[in-house]
Amino acid sequence: MNQLVTDIASVVAMSAPMLLATMGILLSERAGVINLSVDGSLLLAGMAGFAAAFLTGNVVVGFVIAASVGAIVAALVAYLGVTLKLSQTAVGFVLALLCTDLSSFLGNPYVQKQGPAVTAWPIPGLAEVPFLGVVLFSHDVVIYFSLLLVPLIAYGLYKTRVGLILRGVGERPDALYARGIDVIKVRYLAVIAGGVLIGLAGAAYTLDLKQGWTYRHVAGTGWIALAIVIFGAWRPWRIVVGSYLFAVLQTASTRLQDNDWGVPTQVLQVAPFVVMILVLAIVNSVASPRFQRWILDMPAPVQRFFRFISSPAPAALGK
């Protein structure tokens, strides 16, 4: 039982950087821009954040530097993809590889160095609550921030005017342009804000959850984050489910190291992607006009169910 509580708490902790990164990707994609550079910019920001914290001895400086690096790469994506109208896929992909190699080259002097790290800060009082205390309230500031971020983004996107404009820019940019909204400016802001979160996610790894820097430290995480956003169908709460599902499967795969049902544990780690592709295929088919017409004859609860699961990508994504 105690083992289970510790495992749940570690899932909550390990998901923190993933939540930061996926929320960053969400902001940018809801505004219609694919930032495919995540896998590289996360590494580069994480490395820069660790190096800065290592040199100054100050963790906060590390996070600020990491956020700036994330913002700079995102701004580059926005400039090339939105202003110069180059293929966002091509630009993002090249930047992903380039930033990964940059992080290896520039991070070389900091490999395996002992640096400062975020200190744990159990919330006085709340941390003593049985179960929830361990699971939610005995972490550190980074993890609390990641937990607060999701409701904040969900609220911002769906309940505020800014969120409405941001979503509109991703769905019908021409309509918003006609109403006098500076579409390009909104996209820039969304992509750069997303980049800040991606940068913070990088530092959350190197300064907190996977402390230190090694060659290609958490390579692959960015691609996974991009996949989880799609798995979550561009909705904040479903992305949270995806992030936790992923962390649960990863924890399970380390726990089940010596199982005797013949499935190598490495396979469990890719299980989320099979689910992701299936979900994506179902969600997209259900959202097609033909299917929507077809369910018109169905009873109301069935219709509501299909409306609930049909959530296609932002219409102007990548255009």
Add this chain to the structure above:
Amino acid sequence: MKQLQSSFVPIAAILSAIALTSILLLAYQVPAVDALWLLFTGALSTQNRMSDMLMLASPLLLCAIGLTVSFAAGQYNLGIEGQMTIGGVASMWVMRDYQVGDSVLMYWFVAIIVGFVAGMLWATFIALLKHYTRVSEIFAGLGLNFVALGTSLYFVFGPWKRPGVASMSGTEPLDESAWLPTLDATRLAWPTPIIAIGILIIIWWVIRHTHWGLQVRASGLSPLASARMGVPAVRRMFEAMAVSGGIAGVAGALQVLGVYHALVPNVASGIGFLGLLVALLARADIRWVAPLALFFAIVTSGSIQLPLALSTDSSIAGVLQGMLVLAMIIARSIQRRGEA
């Protein structure tokens, strides 16, 4: 004047990529000229290094050829790594039946064909998802890359694991008689580059000189317009993706037969993605694919000597390659603006 300008922009792009890389090197107190010299020529210095470079250039060339076909049809086949991996898995599946004394030529032939088919099916699945469920080929491809890696891990650690202990180093190696033959004492398995060049010639001819190739290019330029002109654009998209995945599958099979001599978890190991950089540079112009793949292989192989020779990290090769591609993409957009 216009002629001058059109050749000036790409040259400026190349020079600025090299200049930026040099600045990074100098900032880390690495002699930039020596490092660049090693990157450009280090892979050519000995027979062994040259053969290692060619063993990298060949699968890279194969991936880039395939990607050129899918680019021509307007598709970003980011699933290339998965197609290569699954090609490797499929070829190992064939080779596991090989016994000393069997006709090894037959086994190689079947393994490569099965690798091709496996890669083709893997890519067709992406095209199916794209067409019928409107899942972008980029994300379907990325997701399937992980699934392919999982499949390969499953076999390496599951049914095909080494007797006794399963490890990341791969399955039990093939019998030495089933390894692709090498040239003299080097690691150059000469059938690999020959197959790569053979496929290059075939695809070159198909893309430039057949009706099918023309239709693929047309549907890539404008699916709607070509559909109106009677080109079966959707079918051509499927076929282009299938060919692209098939060629990547062959690359994976050749890695198993000629390089690893076993199934390793990550058969593709980034070669597919490097091939994407080559294809982005060549931009569907197949004439450039071979020289660019060779150049990228030279730089990547040369960089392996950097840690020993200049005690710096080999990843500067990737930095140079990435900067080059990025600079060229930007240069082309400037050029297009100039023409407009």
